[in-house]
Amino acid sequence: MFKTNEYFDGKVKSIAFETVECPATIGVMAPGAYEFGTSSVEYMTVVSGRMNVLLPGETEWKSFQPFDKFIVPKDSKFNLEIAEETAYLCLYK
Numbered sequence: 001m002f003k004t005n006e007y008f009d010g011k012v013k014s015i016a017f018e019t020v021e022c023p024a025t026i027g028v029m030a031p032g033a034y035e036f037g038t039s040s041v042e043y044m045t046v047v048s049g050r051m052n053v054l055l056p057g058e059t060e061w062k063s064f065q066p067f068d069k070f071i072v073p074k075d076s077k078f079n080l081e082i083a084e085e086t087a088y089l090c091l092y093k
Contacts, residue, residue, distance in 0.1 A: 040092045042072040049086025054079040
């Protein structure tokens with residue numbers, strides 16, 4: 001059924017589920033700075049709030065707002081700066 005995930009002392013929480021197409025998570029991040037690693041390609045969509053993202057191989061941060069999407073390659077790390085509580089949807093392909 002559903003699996004809950006908690007990271008960074010509870011500042012990032014998500015619920016994992018299966019879509020028809022692929023595994024996914026829907027989650028919320030509290031303000032803070034985070035680094036995540038990937039084991040598959042991740043398709044991220046901001047649902048509410050805002051996140052600043054430093055993608056692998058990039059030198060400039062990019063800002064993403066509700067309904068903005070970005071892709072993180074497999075086997076890489078990316079950094080997030082969250083200024084306000086932010087919700088997201090992530091598809092793993």
